[in-house]
Amino acid sequence: MAEERDVFKRIMEKILNYINGELVEPAGKNYLENFNPAEGKPYSLVPDSDTTDVQQAVNSARNAFDSWSTMPAEKRAAILLRIADFIDRDLDKLALAESNDQGKPLRLARSVDIPRASLNMRFFATGAIHFASEAYITGNEAVNYTLRMPVGVAGCISPWNLPLYLFTWKIAPALAAGCTVVAKPSELTPMTAFLFSRLCREAGLPNGVLNIVHGLGNKAGQAIVEHPDVVAISFTGGTATGKKIAATAAPMFKKLSLELGGKNPNMVFADCDFEKAVRTSVQAAFSNQGEICLCGSRIFVERKIFERFTEAFIQQTKELTVGDPLDDKTRIGALISEAHMKKVLGYIDLAKQEGGSILTGGNRVRVSGRCAEGYFIEPTVITGLNERCRTNQEEIFGPVVTLMPFDTEEEVIQYANSTPYGLSATIWTENLTRAHRVAVQIKSGIIWINCWLFRDLRTPFGGMKQSGVGREGGWEALRFFTEAKNVCVKL
Ligand code: TXE
Numbered sequence: 001m002a003e004e005r006d007v008f009k010r011i012m013e014k015i016l017n018y019i020n021g022e023l024v025e026p027a028g029k030n031y032l033e034n035f036n037p038a039e040g041k042p043y044s045l046v047p048d049s050d051t052t053d054v055q056q057a058v059n060s061a062r063n064a065f066d067s068w069s070t071m072p073a074e075k076r077a078a079i080l081l082r083i084a085d086f087i088d089r090d091l092d093k094l095a096l097a098e099s100n101d102q103g104k105p106l107r108l109a110r111s112v113d114i115p116r117a118s119l120n121m122r123f124f125a126t127g128a129i130h131f132a133s134e135a136y137i138t139g140n141e142a143v144n145y146t147l148r149m150p151v152g153v154a155g156c157i158s159p160w161n162l163p164l165y166l167f168t169w170k171i172a173p174a175l176a177a178g179c180t181v182v183a184k185p186s187e188l189t190p191m192t193a194f195l196f197s198r199l200c201r202e203a204g205l206p207n208g209v210l211n212i213v214h215g216l217g218n219k220a221g222q223a224i225v226e227h228p229d230v231v232a233i234s235f236t237g238g239t240a241t242g243k244k245i246a247a248t249a250a251p252m253f254k255k256l257s258l259e260l261g262g263k264n265p266n267m268v269f270a271d272c273d274f275e276k277a278v279r280t281s282v283q284a285a286f287s288n289q290g291e292i293c294l295c296g297s298r299i300f301v302e303r304k305i306f307e308r309f310t311e312a313f314i315q316q317t318k319e320l321t322v323g324d325p326l327d328d329k330t331r332i333g334a335l336i337s338e339a340h341m342k343k344v345l346g347y348i349d350l351a352k353q354e355g356g357s358i359l360t361g362g363n364r365v366r367v368s369g370r371c372a373e374g375y376f377i378e379p380t381v382i383t384g385l386n387e388r389c390r391t392n393q394e395e396i397f398g399p400v401v402t403l404m405p406f407d408t409e410e411e412v413i414q415y416a417n418s419t420p421y422g423l424s425a426t427i428w429t430e431n432l433t434r435a436h437r438v439a440v441q442i443k444s445g446i447i448w449i450n451c452w453l454f455r456d457l458r459t460p461f462g463g464m465k466q467s468g469v470g471r472e473g474g475w476e477a478l479r480f481f482t483e484a485k486n487v488c489v490k491l
Helices: 002-011 051-070 073-089 091-102 106-130 163-176 191-203 217-226 239-252 274-290 303-318 338-353 409-416 432-441 474-480
Strands: 017-019 022-024 031-036 041-047 134-138 142-150 153-157 180-184 210-212 230-236 255-259 264-268 296-302 357-360 380-383 400-406 424-428 446-449 482-490
Touching: 017 051, 017 191, 022 191, 031 091, 051 142, 051 153, 051 180, 051 210, 051 217, 073 091, 073 106, 073 163, 073 191, 091 106, 091 163, 091 191, 106 163, 106 191, 106 474, 153 163, 153 217, 163 180, 163 191, 163 230, 163 474, 180 217, 191 210, 217 230, 217 239, 230 239, 239 255, 264 274, 264 409, 274 296, 274 303, 274 400, 274 424, 296 303, 296 409, 303 357, 303 380, 303 400, 338 357, 338 380, 338 400, 400 409, 409 432, 424 432, 432 446, 474 482
Parallel strands: 153 180, 153 230, 180 210, 230 255, 264 296, 264 424, 296 400, 380 400, 424 446
Antiparallel strands: 017 022, 017 210, 031 041, 134 142, 142 482, 357 380
């Protein structure tokens, strides 16, 4: 492993943009430092691209559009499937790169992030083969059929929490639908997208079909959103960034898909399967250091079992090892950056000021050895706060959760719906009638009953309120990257 790491560092010093099938330096030759968050040190350089690079990427995507969009879906699918095979072949290398770049436990990158990236490619490659037009017979007078035309050049902007997983979640449906793409991964986690661009070359993806421009959000990202020839934007990231993107894109009438933040309620009723509820709630709270938009960060527990649940939850939280992401025992790795670590610690301070009690955690962790300067925080459990305080209203996006008791179903529904977000929610009860009744009343785009993050890629994925606009997944994603054109034939 150590040897592989050294080789990795030597080879991957400079990340390059992927434009018109070539790996190229940014036009301005400017680079930003790319940090390994577990070590708190820069370990590679990422292009600081600007409008010139974005312009070149858009030109090449525009030039490639005609031949890619008219290529039979089977042929497009074959190329995307080849890329998926290469992801599987390079699982170890990609997982290591993801862990080094993001701070997540290597075992998580190996078992979830990278396998999911190849699954995304396969799912949409094969989906495109089955994607079909609708037809309507209008009495005996006419036949209408609705063509689904690829929209053109799509902009795909992805975040740092699940880098390759969310990058492929966007570009796979775009490419499968026949669009060409200008993509920008997060400047904090560019490495696996760079490795991915090499796989695209190896798989024979035609030049210009996918272009990857690395760099800052308010520079390279903003240039993609502003470009008049990029007609659809698919974005996952923070709500504040989503607002800015929407404000830029709306006057240009671009298609927009926004997957933003969450502050997800996890409702535990006394009649739940207790062991399963505790175990999964701990997972939902702290997976990926709590840096998943779907994490259940507000845990409401029926008062009858509040004490017992709290005790078991804390005990299992304390068992989570915080440490070197490359160590197999580690369950909680490093946070993405020093700034983000400080933000999360700031929220822990805020919770104390708001009257919360820290039941476990609450501090930065100093890991020994190579990770001594890494950005680690203990998994933190807080009680004693009401649902209206800032700690319970704002997205923290770290290993921090609150526990709150409730007495009635009506009360917990009101608590659950009390934030500006509406991404996901989890309900724990063995009473199926209650489960369905509560599910109907929760204002979230995704509801899990007696489970968390159980995914079927065909289902619509996205949020209500400030958690976003539109849905990803399945046909929804393929429809997003296409424009409906109805043709009416009078008989
Ligand atoms: O994300 P940004 P940030 C939440 C989480 C986190 C907060 C801020 O609460 O603390 O957002 O994180 C690009 N035009 N989530 O600031 O900035 C940027 O380069 C175009 C939730 O790091 O939203 C990156 O590629 N693009 C979340 C991507 O947007 C722009 C995942 C996301 O970064 C841009 C991540 C602009 N003006 C953070 N500004 C989730 N929903 O899963 C930035 N970007």
